Amino acid sequence: MNAMKILQSVEELLYEVMSWLLFYPRTLLMTLRHPLRTMHYSDAEQRDKPEKQYLETLSPPLFLVLSILLAHGLELLFGVGPTDEPNAASRFITGNEQNLLAFRALMFSLHPLVFAWAFLKLSGHRIDRESLRPPFFAQCYLAGATSILVSLGTLGVQEPSLWSTLAGIVLIGVITLWYIAIQRLWLAAVPGLSRWKAWAWAIGLYLLTTGLVVTANALVE
Incomplete structure (x- = not known):
């Protein structure tokens, strides 16, 4: 009986992991092509039954986590690692x-948290664990798409080739402007x-949160 349960668990795990190969790129393209529609889709899914939520895409937090894992995998592939002489904080985090x-999941989740809080605050809604969930989940779609593209741009900047560096700078600049513009449209509601x-609000919150993230990253360099 226990063996059957283990086999069933393995089957479910295998299916879940393999389905990511289909639904991750679908979710990424959907977010990049129709960001506001994707965020509204997340809001609508939150009102559905838990077992019926996000059947057509990855759930927002999972999409964000997989984006971070993919970005980390690319860093390992290109030989990008932590600093040679880390400080105490760096040794703990990069150990x-x-x-x-x-740590990276927390850093990339900070923007969704801040913008979700601001949306509720500006809307005059009560902020609690239940009301914060829909806007936070919606923001995770943007954060996931942004994290993988910014990571690609950062890899380009770190390459010695001039064209790779310029391409990385352009990619980071474009995705930053795109992110702020979408946040402006979202807050305009x-x-x-x-x-x-x-x-x-969009520019101010972005600069504030990015400053916090940069400061936190500086502590582990």
Whole structure:
């Protein structure tokens, strides 16, 4: 009986992992082509039964985590690693792959958390664990797409070739502008928030959160 349960668990795990090969690129393309529609899709899925949610795509947090794993895999492929002489904080975080990936997941989840909080705050909604979930999940789609593209751009910047460096800078610049523009459109849905205020909030929150992430990363270099 226990052997059958183990086999069934293996079957489910195998199917789940292999399905990522199909649904990860689908989710990525969907987010890049129709970001706001994808975020609204996430909101709608949150209102469905748990077993019926995100049947056509990966769930937002899983998409973000897989993007981070893929970015880390690309770093290993291109030989990018931690600093040669890490400080105490760096030794703790980069001492093993689990700590490093957990740290990066927290860093890339900070933008979704801040923008989800701001959306609820500006909308006048009560902020609790239940109300925060839909906007946070929606934001994870943007964060996942951004993380993999920014990681690709960073790899390009670190290459000695001039063209690779320029391509990396352009990619990072384009995805940053795209990210801020989508956040502006998303925040513009808040009643009473003008276009220019939405721009100000989008840029301000992005700069603030990115500053926190850069500072945290600097501590482990």
